Amino acid sequence: MKTKTLNEMNRRNFLKVSATGLVGAGISAKTPASFRSVEDQTPKIEEYSILGRTGFKVSRIGIGSSNQQDNFHENLLKAGMNYIDTSPMYNNEASVGKAIKGVDRESVFITVKFFPKEINKPEILVNRKFTKKDVLQSFYTSFEKLQTDYVDCFMMQSASSSGLVKNEAFHAAFEQLKREGKVRFRGVACHGSYWLDEPKETMEQILQTAIDDGRFDLILLVYNFLQHDQGERILEACHKKDIGTLVMKGNPISRYNSMIAFATKFYNDTIPEGKPTRVINKLKKEVKDFDRFKENYGIKTEYELRDSAVKFVLNNPNVNTYLYGFKSYDDIQKIVALSGQKLTSRDTRLMRAYQEDYGTFYCRHACGICESACPHKVPINKLLRYRHYHVGNGNEAYALRKYNDFKGPKADHCIDCEGYCEQACPYDVHAQAMLIDAHLRLNLA
Ligand code: SF4
Ligand code: SF4
Incomplete structure (x- = not known):
């Protein structure tokens, strides 16, 4: 109830600003402070x-x-953010436009992504084949929805192998679009390899290929306090070659409420079928001290660890920008307020403790x-990523759409x-x- 009230208050603040005529105003990256208004209580980006x-x-x-939702992106821009990620997979081009x-x-700065899927079989993990024409078609569809004269970056999304990074159909399409004046820079994003495919490559191997290739101006990678070794090396390598860096998946923490619900479900043995006792017992052992954890570390709200996680990403000077998926007005208030904040010893202490006690989640x-x-070729990392969208990101x-669109083997195999x-x-x-x-959460069939 408290959160709802806060959201409502935040919405009122935005409406108030809108009434002053600031919505839709031009935003200068060079003079972010020019958007300040004494009436505007919304935090503003402090660091560029x-x-x-x-x-x-x-x-x-x-x-x-x-x-x-209506005007949400406008309000994100008004808070001083000036990089926007779009993709046919997010279907957000029209809203951004x-x-x-x-x-x-x-x-x-607007990025449009190309998702390298096998056309008409979006969930096929292997043999991703596409032509220059497919790439161009994907671009033009996004471009039309954006209704802009050019996009700043055209990026390959989910490049799951070094082969994809070097895919000449993508590069030929990019060169044509650049000649046409429709794109300026080239980028690549990587979640790592799909390990059911060949070759099995790490995110670092794939992105190092992109760095060495020399044609990419921007790189989008996974980096967070529970998974940072590869990211740190990639960021450093990008810095040396003056490649712009973007971070995703910066918050590895599940929301507390979901964590408690998850634990309770297993405690109460309410799994409807299969009753995997071994799994339940193992889990019970791990989650029973969660309340004590919060008490020990003086954690009062579910946002504290998330904020530490965001600050961890921003604390690395080799990160140019952390792409955050904003879901609510409350998110804008809380996340933007972290801009310019330094990582404190309490942040470090919390993250260390979380890693020790809950890194296994x-x-x-x-x-x-x-x-x-x-044995069933379940794409574990992918399905758990969908779960994280649901549990961790809200x-x-x-998450429901991704899980149910997926046509390969799912986690029903896991019960027995x-x-x-x-x-x-x-x-x-x-x-x-x-x-x-x-x-149990995501399957609608
Ligand atoms: S469970 Fe997740 S973190 Fe562990 S090996 Fe599998 S994919 Fe990696
Ligand atoms: S628990 Fe699920 S994903 Fe893991 S090995 Fe068994 S069937 Fe495969």
Whole structure:
């Protein structure tokens, strides 16, 4: 109830600002302070950086796939963010197009993504084949929805192999679009390899290929306090080559309420079928002290750890911008307020403690090491990513759609299994329990 009230208050603040005529005003990346208003209680971005060789002065918190309700993107821009990520997979181009109408086009940086799927079989993991024509068609569809004269970056999304990074159909399409004046820079995003495919490559191997290739101006990678080793090396390598860096999946923490609900469900043994006792018992042991954890560390709200996680990402000077998926007005208030804040010793202490006690509840994005151990070829990392969208990010509709659109083997196989994936996981993640939970939460069939 309290959160609802806060959201309502935040909405009123935005409406108030709108009434002053600021909505739709041009945004200058060079003079972010010019958007200040004494009446405007909305926090503003405090920190900007130069986005590698593009030279663009980018807000250090950018706009990832976000809520598309009326005027939401307009309010994100008004808070001083000036990088917007779009993709046919997010279907957000029209909403972004509407938001940038009347905004000084040079003050915002817009990326359009190409998802390298096998055309007409979007969930096929192997043999991704596409032509230059497919790439162009995907671009033009997004471009038309955006209704702009050009986009700043055209990016390959989910590049799951070095082969895709070097795919000449993508590069030939990019060169044509650049000649036509429709794109300026080239980018690549990577969640790591799909380990059911060949070759099995890490995110670092794939992105190092992109860095060495020399044609990419921007790189989007996974980086957070539970999974940072590869990211740190990639960020450093990008910095040396003046490649702009974007971070996704910066918050590896499940929301507390969901965590408690998850634990309670297993405590009460309410799993409707199968009753995997071994899984339940193992999990009970792990989650029973959760309330004590909060008490020990003086954690009062579910936002504290998330805020530490965001600050961890922003604390790395090699990160140009962290793309955050904003879901509510409350998110805008709280996340933008972190801009310019330094990581404190309390943040570090909290993250260390969380890693120690709850690191086993986070299936590392861009991993997949355990997948070849599964006799049913369940894409563990992918399905647990969908669960994370639901549990960790609160992006419930998107998580449901992704899980139910997926046509391959799902986590119903996990109920009667011996948990081979867990045995193969170097991080001791409770993969089986979380997969069962994913299926119970997300499967609509
Ligand atoms: S369960 Fe472990 S090994 Fe498997 S994908 Fe997740 S983090 Fe990697
Ligand atoms: S629990 Fe069993 S079926 Fe499920 S992903 Fe792990 S190994 Fe595969």
